[in-house]
Amino acid sequence: MKAHRFDKDRVSHGVVFSMTWENRWHPLLERWVTITGHRGSRPWQGGQVEAPLPAASFDPACYLCPGGQRISGQRNPEYDEIFVFDNDHPAFSVDAPPPEPAVGLFESQPADGICRVMCYSPNHGLRLSQLGNDQLLQVIEVWRDQTFELMTEQGFEQVFIFENNGEVVGVSNPHPHCQIFATSLQFSTLTQELQATERYRAKTEGDLFDAMIRSEREDGRRILCENSDWLGFVPYFAELPYEIMLLPKGRRRQLFQMPDQELESLSVALRQVLVMLDHLWSVPQSYILSIRQAPLGLPEAHDYRCYLKLQPLLRGPGLQKYLAGIETGAGHFLNDGVPEIKAEELRAAGQGR
Numbered sequence: 319m320k321a322h323r324f325d326k327d328r329v330s331h332g333v334v335f336s337m338t339w340e341n342r343w344h345p346l347l348e349r350w351v352t353i354t355g356h357r358g359s360r361p362w363q364g365g366q367v368e369a370p371l372p373a374a375s376f377d378p379a380c381y382l383c384p385g386g387q388r389i390s391g392q393r394n395p396e397y398d399e400i401f402v403f404d405n406d407h408p409a410f411s412v413d414a415p416p417p418e419p420a421v422g423l424f425e426s427q428p429a430d431g432i433c434r435v436m437c438y439s440p441n442h443g444l445r446l447s448q449l450g451n452d453q454l455l456q457v458i459e460v461w462r463d464q465t466f467e468l469m470t471e472q473g474f475e476q477v478f479i480f481e482n483n484g485e486v487v488g489v490s491n492p493h494p495h496c497q498i499f500a501t502s503l504q505f506s507t508l509t510q511e512l513q514a515t516e517r518y519r520a521k522t523e524g525d526l527f528d529a530m531i532r533s534e535r536e537d538g539r540r541i542l543c544e545n546s547d548w549l550g551f552v553p554y555f556a557e558l559p560y561e562i563m564l565l566p567k568g569r570r571r572q573l574f575q576m577p578d579q580e581l582e583s584l585s586v587a588l589r590q591v592l593v594m595l596d597h598l599w600s601v602p603q604s605y606i607l608s609i610r611q612a613p614l615g616l617p618e619a620h621d622y623r624c625y626l627k628l629q630p631l632l633r634g635p636g637l638q639k640y641l642a643g644i645e646t647g648a649g650h651f652l653n654d655g656v657p658e659i660k661a662e663e664l665r666a667a668g669q670g671r
Protein backbone atom coordinates (compact mmCIF):
# COMPACT_ATOMS: atom_id res chain seq x y z
CA MET A 319 0.00 0.00 0.00
CA LYS A 320 1.37 3.38 -1.00
CA ALA A 321 1.78 5.98 1.75
CA HIS A 322 -0.53 8.97 1.33
CA ARG A 323 1.19 12.32 1.29
CA PHE A 324 -2.09 14.16 1.93
CA ASP A 325 -4.13 12.82 4.78
CA LYS A 326 -5.75 15.70 6.64
CA ASP A 327 -8.56 18.12 6.01
CA ARG A 328 -7.20 21.62 5.47
CA VAL A 329 -8.60 24.89 6.79
CA SER A 330 -8.29 28.02 4.66
CA HIS A 331 -10.02 31.32 5.51
CA GLY A 332 -12.09 29.45 8.06
CA VAL A 333 -13.43 26.96 5.51
CA VAL A 334 -12.61 23.26 5.74
CA PHE A 335 -11.42 21.76 2.49
CA SER A 336 -11.75 18.04 2.61
CA MET A 337 -9.06 15.69 1.47
CA THR A 338 -11.62 13.61 -0.37
CA TRP A 339 -9.57 12.87 -3.45
CA GLU A 340 -10.84 10.02 -5.57
CA ASN A 341 -12.40 8.93 -8.83
CA ARG A 342 -16.13 8.20 -8.68
CA TRP A 343 -18.14 6.38 -11.33
CA HIS A 344 -20.98 8.29 -12.99
CA PRO A 345 -23.47 5.52 -13.78
CA LEU A 346 -25.72 7.59 -16.05
CA LEU A 347 -22.93 8.94 -18.23
CA GLU A 348 -20.73 5.86 -17.78
CA ARG A 349 -17.57 7.82 -17.09
CA TRP A 350 -15.36 8.66 -14.13
CA VAL A 351 -15.45 11.97 -12.28
CA THR A 352 -12.48 13.05 -10.16
CA ILE A 353 -13.40 14.59 -6.80
CA THR A 354 -10.52 16.86 -5.83
CA GLY A 355 -11.67 18.37 -2.53
CA HIS A 356 -8.17 19.54 -1.64
CA ARG A 357 -8.13 21.94 -4.62
CA GLY A 358 -11.13 24.00 -3.48
CA SER A 359 -8.87 26.46 -1.65
CA ARG A 360 -6.29 26.89 -4.40
CA PRO A 361 -5.18 30.50 -5.04
CA TRP A 362 -7.19 32.40 -7.64
CA GLN A 363 -5.95 35.66 -9.10
CA GLY A 364 -8.53 36.00 -11.87
CA GLY A 365 -11.71 38.04 -11.88
CA GLN A 366 -14.71 37.55 -9.62
CA VAL A 367 -18.29 37.40 -10.81
CA GLU A 368 -20.13 40.54 -9.79
CA ALA A 369 -23.42 40.23 -7.92
CA PRO A 370 -26.25 41.26 -10.27
CA LEU A 371 -28.10 44.42 -9.31
CA PRO A 372 -31.71 43.77 -8.28
CA ALA A 373 -33.83 44.18 -11.40
CA ALA A 374 -36.97 46.33 -11.57
CA SER A 375 -40.30 44.59 -12.08
CA PHE A 376 -40.57 46.14 -15.55
CA ASP A 377 -37.91 47.22 -18.02
CA PRO A 378 -39.20 49.11 -21.08
CA ALA A 379 -36.10 48.04 -23.05
CA CYS A 380 -36.64 44.32 -22.30
CA TYR A 381 -37.73 42.21 -25.27
CA LEU A 382 -39.36 39.68 -22.91
CA CYS A 383 -41.46 42.08 -20.83
CA PRO A 384 -45.18 42.54 -21.63
CA GLY A 385 -45.46 44.92 -24.59
CA GLY A 386 -41.69 44.61 -25.26
CA GLN A 387 -40.46 44.79 -28.83
CA ARG A 388 -38.56 41.74 -30.03
CA ILE A 389 -35.73 41.64 -32.55
CA SER A 390 -38.21 40.44 -35.20
CA GLY A 391 -40.15 43.69 -34.76
CA GLN A 392 -43.08 41.86 -33.16
CA ARG A 393 -44.45 43.20 -29.92
CA ASN A 394 -45.25 40.92 -26.97
CA PRO A 395 -48.85 40.99 -25.79
CA GLU A 396 -49.61 42.55 -22.41
CA TYR A 397 -49.47 39.08 -20.85
CA ASP A 398 -50.19 38.71 -17.16
CA GLU A 399 -49.22 35.10 -16.43
CA ILE A 400 -46.97 32.87 -18.56
CA PHE A 401 -46.06 33.74 -22.15
CA VAL A 402 -44.69 31.25 -24.70
CA PHE A 403 -43.55 32.22 -28.20
CA ASP A 404 -41.44 30.83 -31.03
CA ASN A 405 -37.81 31.96 -30.75
CA ASP A 406 -36.98 34.74 -33.22
CA HIS A 407 -33.53 33.20 -33.79
CA PRO A 408 -34.19 29.46 -33.53
CA ALA A 409 -31.40 26.89 -33.54
CA PHE A 410 -33.83 24.37 -35.04
CA SER A 411 -36.81 25.12 -37.26
CA VAL A 412 -39.28 23.37 -39.53
CA ASP A 413 -38.28 26.09 -42.02
CA ALA A 414 -34.55 25.22 -41.91
CA PRO A 415 -33.33 24.85 -45.51
CA PRO A 416 -32.31 21.47 -46.94
CA PRO A 417 -28.59 20.87 -46.29
CA GLU A 418 -25.90 20.98 -48.92
CA PRO A 419 -24.87 17.53 -50.20
CA ALA A 420 -22.10 16.21 -47.93
CA VAL A 421 -18.84 14.76 -49.25
CA GLY A 422 -17.37 11.32 -48.43
CA LEU A 423 -17.47 10.53 -44.74
CA PHE A 424 -19.62 13.53 -43.91
CA GLU A 425 -23.32 13.41 -43.24
CA SER A 426 -25.97 16.07 -42.84
CA GLN A 427 -29.67 16.48 -42.30
CA PRO A 428 -32.05 19.44 -42.00
CA ALA A 429 -31.86 21.29 -38.65
CA ASP A 430 -35.50 20.37 -38.10
CA GLY A 431 -37.32 21.35 -34.92
CA ILE A 432 -39.11 24.05 -32.97
CA CYS A 433 -37.52 26.38 -30.43
CA ARG A 434 -39.70 28.31 -28.06
CA VAL A 435 -39.12 30.84 -25.31
CA MET A 436 -41.25 30.73 -22.19
CA CYS A 437 -41.48 33.72 -19.87
CA TYR A 438 -42.37 32.46 -16.39
CA SER A 439 -43.90 35.76 -15.32
CA PRO A 440 -44.52 39.31 -16.55
CA ASN A 441 -42.39 40.48 -13.60
CA HIS A 442 -38.94 41.28 -15.00
CA GLY A 443 -37.22 41.16 -11.61
CA LEU A 444 -38.26 37.73 -10.31
CA ARG A 445 -36.27 34.54 -10.21
CA LEU A 446 -37.89 31.10 -10.66
CA SER A 447 -37.32 30.52 -6.95
CA GLN A 448 -39.34 33.63 -6.10
CA LEU A 449 -42.57 32.67 -7.88
CA GLY A 450 -45.57 32.02 -5.64
CA ASN A 451 -46.68 28.41 -5.07
CA ASP A 452 -49.44 28.59 -7.68
CA GLN A 453 -47.20 30.34 -10.19
CA LEU A 454 -44.44 27.74 -9.91
CA LEU A 455 -46.97 24.95 -10.32
CA GLN A 456 -48.36 26.74 -13.39
CA VAL A 457 -44.85 26.89 -14.88
CA ILE A 458 -44.50 23.12 -14.41
CA GLU A 459 -47.94 22.55 -15.94
CA VAL A 460 -46.95 24.58 -19.01
CA TRP A 461 -43.73 22.51 -19.28
CA ARG A 462 -45.99 19.44 -19.25
CA ASP A 463 -48.45 20.85 -21.82
CA GLN A 464 -45.71 22.01 -24.16
CA THR A 465 -44.06 18.58 -24.03
CA PHE A 466 -47.40 16.91 -24.74
CA GLU A 467 -48.17 19.14 -27.70
CA LEU A 468 -44.71 18.98 -29.26
CA MET A 469 -44.37 15.21 -28.83
CA THR A 470 -47.79 13.75 -29.32
CA GLU A 471 -49.42 16.33 -31.60
CA GLN A 472 -46.41 17.51 -33.60
CA GLY A 473 -44.51 14.22 -33.43
CA PHE A 474 -41.07 15.44 -32.32
CA GLU A 475 -38.98 12.66 -30.81
CA GLN A 476 -37.30 14.75 -28.16
CA VAL A 477 -38.39 17.73 -26.05
CA PHE A 478 -35.63 19.32 -24.01
CA ILE A 479 -36.52 22.18 -21.64
CA PHE A 480 -33.80 24.28 -20.03
CA GLU A 481 -33.18 27.53 -18.23
CA ASN A 482 -29.85 29.34 -18.46
CA ASN A 483 -29.74 31.53 -15.40
CA GLY A 484 -27.20 34.29 -14.81
CA GLU A 485 -24.51 36.11 -16.72
CA VAL A 486 -22.00 33.37 -15.95
CA VAL A 487 -24.12 31.09 -18.14
CA GLY A 488 -24.19 33.76 -20.83
CA VAL A 489 -27.60 35.27 -20.13
CA SER A 490 -27.61 39.04 -20.05
CA ASN A 491 -31.39 39.45 -19.73
CA PRO A 492 -32.57 38.70 -16.17
CA HIS A 493 -36.23 38.38 -17.20
CA PRO A 494 -37.27 34.95 -15.80
CA HIS A 495 -37.53 32.60 -18.76
CA CYS A 496 -36.58 29.22 -20.14
CA GLN A 497 -36.31 27.63 -23.55
CA ILE A 498 -38.04 24.64 -25.07
CA PHE A 499 -36.36 22.70 -27.88
CA ALA A 500 -38.33 20.06 -29.78
CA THR A 501 -36.27 18.11 -32.30
CA SER A 502 -36.35 14.95 -34.32
CA LEU A 503 -32.63 14.68 -33.58
CA GLN A 504 -31.66 13.07 -30.26
CA PHE A 505 -29.08 15.01 -28.22
CA SER A 506 -26.00 13.03 -27.25
CA THR A 507 -26.42 13.19 -23.45
CA LEU A 508 -29.88 11.64 -23.76
CA THR A 509 -28.48 8.92 -26.04
CA GLN A 510 -25.73 8.19 -23.51
CA GLU A 511 -28.19 8.05 -20.61
CA LEU A 512 -30.57 5.78 -22.51
CA GLN A 513 -27.75 3.39 -23.32
CA ALA A 514 -26.45 3.41 -19.73
CA THR A 515 -29.94 2.65 -18.38
CA GLU A 516 -30.31 -0.22 -20.81
CA ARG A 517 -26.86 -1.64 -20.09
CA TYR A 518 -27.50 -1.48 -16.34
CA ARG A 519 -30.70 -3.50 -16.83
CA ALA A 520 -28.86 -6.07 -18.97
CA LYS A 521 -26.10 -6.41 -16.38
CA THR A 522 -28.06 -6.40 -13.15
CA GLU A 523 -31.72 -6.86 -14.11
CA GLY A 524 -32.37 -3.70 -12.08
CA ASP A 525 -33.66 -0.21 -12.75
CA LEU A 526 -30.77 2.29 -12.71
CA PHE A 527 -32.94 5.14 -11.43
CA ASP A 528 -34.28 3.02 -8.57
CA ALA A 529 -30.70 2.02 -7.76
CA MET A 530 -29.61 5.68 -7.62
CA ILE A 531 -32.50 6.55 -5.30
CA ARG A 532 -31.83 3.51 -3.09
CA SER A 533 -28.10 4.22 -2.85
CA GLU A 534 -28.54 7.92 -2.10
CA ARG A 535 -31.08 7.12 0.63
CA GLU A 536 -28.88 4.39 2.07
CA ASP A 537 -25.95 6.82 2.40
CA GLY A 538 -28.16 9.78 3.24
CA ARG A 539 -25.44 12.46 3.48
CA ARG A 540 -26.16 14.12 0.15
CA ILE A 541 -29.96 14.30 0.36
CA LEU A 542 -31.39 17.82 0.15
CA CYS A 543 -35.13 17.18 0.16
CA GLU A 544 -37.59 14.34 -0.07
CA ASN A 545 -41.35 13.98 -0.41
CA SER A 546 -43.72 11.19 -1.40
CA ASP A 547 -42.84 11.49 -5.11
CA TRP A 548 -39.39 13.10 -5.44
CA LEU A 549 -35.87 12.87 -4.05
CA GLY A 550 -33.46 15.83 -4.35
CA PHE A 551 -29.74 15.34 -3.75
CA VAL A 552 -26.19 16.29 -4.72
CA PRO A 553 -25.22 13.10 -6.54
CA TYR A 554 -22.32 10.97 -5.25
CA PHE A 555 -20.79 11.39 -8.73
CA ALA A 556 -21.48 15.15 -9.13
CA GLU A 557 -19.38 16.77 -11.82
CA LEU A 558 -19.91 20.30 -10.48
CA PRO A 559 -19.62 21.44 -6.85
CA TYR A 560 -23.28 22.29 -6.29
CA GLU A 561 -24.88 19.96 -8.83
CA ILE A 562 -28.38 18.77 -7.91
CA MET A 563 -30.61 15.98 -9.24
CA LEU A 564 -34.34 15.74 -8.65
CA LEU A 565 -35.50 12.20 -9.36
CA PRO A 566 -39.11 11.03 -9.41
CA LYS A 567 -39.74 7.89 -7.39
CA GLY A 568 -42.16 6.55 -9.99
CA ARG A 569 -41.16 5.51 -13.47
CA ARG A 570 -42.52 8.45 -15.49
CA ARG A 571 -41.12 9.01 -18.92
CA GLN A 572 -42.34 12.50 -19.59
CA LEU A 573 -43.96 15.21 -17.49
CA PHE A 574 -47.33 14.47 -19.07
CA GLN A 575 -47.27 10.97 -17.55
CA MET A 576 -47.24 12.44 -14.06
CA PRO A 577 -50.52 12.82 -12.18
CA ASP A 578 -51.29 16.31 -10.83
CA GLN A 579 -50.18 15.29 -7.33
CA GLU A 580 -46.67 14.48 -8.61
CA LEU A 581 -46.41 17.81 -10.40
CA GLU A 582 -47.45 19.54 -7.22
CA SER A 583 -44.85 17.72 -5.16
CA LEU A 584 -42.29 18.52 -7.88
CA SER A 585 -43.04 22.22 -7.41
CA VAL A 586 -42.40 21.86 -3.66
CA ALA A 587 -39.10 20.02 -4.15
CA LEU A 588 -37.94 22.34 -6.94
CA ARG A 589 -38.59 25.42 -4.82
CA GLN A 590 -36.67 23.86 -1.90
CA VAL A 591 -33.51 23.34 -3.94
CA LEU A 592 -33.74 26.65 -5.81
CA VAL A 593 -34.05 28.52 -2.51
CA MET A 594 -30.92 26.71 -1.25
CA LEU A 595 -28.99 27.89 -4.32
CA ASP A 596 -30.28 31.46 -3.87
CA HIS A 597 -29.17 31.69 -0.25
CA LEU A 598 -25.77 30.01 -0.30
CA TRP A 599 -24.03 33.38 -0.51
CA SER A 600 -24.94 37.03 -0.99
CA VAL A 601 -24.75 36.36 -4.75
CA PRO A 602 -27.45 33.95 -6.00
CA GLN A 603 -26.02 30.93 -7.80
CA SER A 604 -26.03 30.93 -11.60
CA TYR A 605 -27.28 27.66 -12.96
CA ILE A 606 -28.46 25.62 -15.88
CA LEU A 607 -31.72 23.84 -15.11
CA SER A 608 -32.71 21.07 -17.47
CA ILE A 609 -35.68 18.77 -17.66
CA ARG A 610 -34.65 15.44 -19.12
CA GLN A 611 -37.43 13.42 -20.69
CA ALA A 612 -37.57 10.08 -22.49
CA PRO A 613 -37.89 10.25 -26.27
CA LEU A 614 -41.16 9.44 -27.94
CA GLY A 615 -41.54 5.79 -28.89
CA LEU A 616 -39.09 4.38 -26.33
CA PRO A 617 -39.86 0.64 -25.91
CA GLU A 618 -42.20 -0.09 -23.00
CA ALA A 619 -39.60 -2.16 -21.10
CA HIS A 620 -37.02 0.64 -21.01
CA ASP A 621 -36.33 2.08 -17.53
CA TYR A 622 -35.44 5.68 -18.49
CA ARG A 623 -37.45 8.28 -16.62
CA CYS A 624 -37.96 12.04 -16.64
CA TYR A 625 -35.81 13.93 -14.15
CA LEU A 626 -34.49 17.42 -13.42
CA LYS A 627 -30.87 18.47 -13.15
CA LEU A 628 -29.39 21.71 -11.86
CA GLN A 629 -25.83 22.52 -12.91
CA PRO A 630 -24.65 25.61 -11.00
CA LEU A 631 -21.59 27.28 -12.50
CA LEU A 632 -20.16 29.07 -9.46
CA ARG A 633 -17.74 27.07 -7.27
CA GLY A 634 -17.62 29.76 -4.57
CA PRO A 635 -19.02 33.27 -4.02
CA GLY A 636 -18.18 35.09 -7.25
CA LEU A 637 -15.91 32.27 -8.44
CA GLN A 638 -16.77 30.76 -11.77
CA LYS A 639 -16.09 27.12 -12.54
CA TYR A 640 -14.39 27.16 -15.93
CA LEU A 641 -14.81 24.15 -18.14
CA ALA A 642 -11.20 24.22 -19.26
CA GLY A 643 -8.58 21.85 -20.64
CA ILE A 644 -9.56 18.72 -18.76
CA GLU A 645 -13.33 19.19 -18.95
CA THR A 646 -13.56 20.56 -22.49
CA GLY A 647 -10.38 19.12 -23.96
CA ALA A 648 -10.41 15.67 -22.37
CA GLY A 649 -14.12 15.33 -21.53
CA HIS A 650 -13.24 14.57 -17.90
CA PHE A 651 -14.66 16.52 -14.96
CA LEU A 652 -12.61 17.58 -11.94
CA ASN A 653 -14.96 18.53 -9.12
CA ASP A 654 -13.20 20.39 -6.33
CA GLY A 655 -16.34 20.44 -4.21
CA VAL A 656 -16.90 17.30 -2.16
CA PRO A 657 -20.55 16.30 -2.73
CA GLU A 658 -21.09 15.37 0.96
CA ILE A 659 -19.85 18.81 2.10
CA LYS A 660 -21.68 20.73 -0.63
CA ALA A 661 -24.95 19.04 0.31
CA GLU A 662 -24.39 20.13 3.91
CA GLU A 663 -23.81 23.75 2.78
CA LEU A 664 -26.95 23.67 0.65
CA ARG A 665 -29.11 22.27 3.45
CA ALA A 666 -27.82 24.95 5.81
CA ALA A 667 -28.59 27.68 3.22
CA GLY A 668 -32.19 26.46 2.96
CA GLN A 669 -32.82 26.14 6.68
CA GLY A 670 -35.80 28.11 7.96
CA ARG A 671 -36.67 29.48 4.49
Ligand SMILES: [Zn+2]
Pocket residue numbers: 376377380381382383384441442493
Ligand atom coordinates in the same frame (compact mmCIF):
# COMPACT_ATOMS: atom_id res chain seq x y z
ZN1 LIG B 1 -38.37 41.85 -18.90
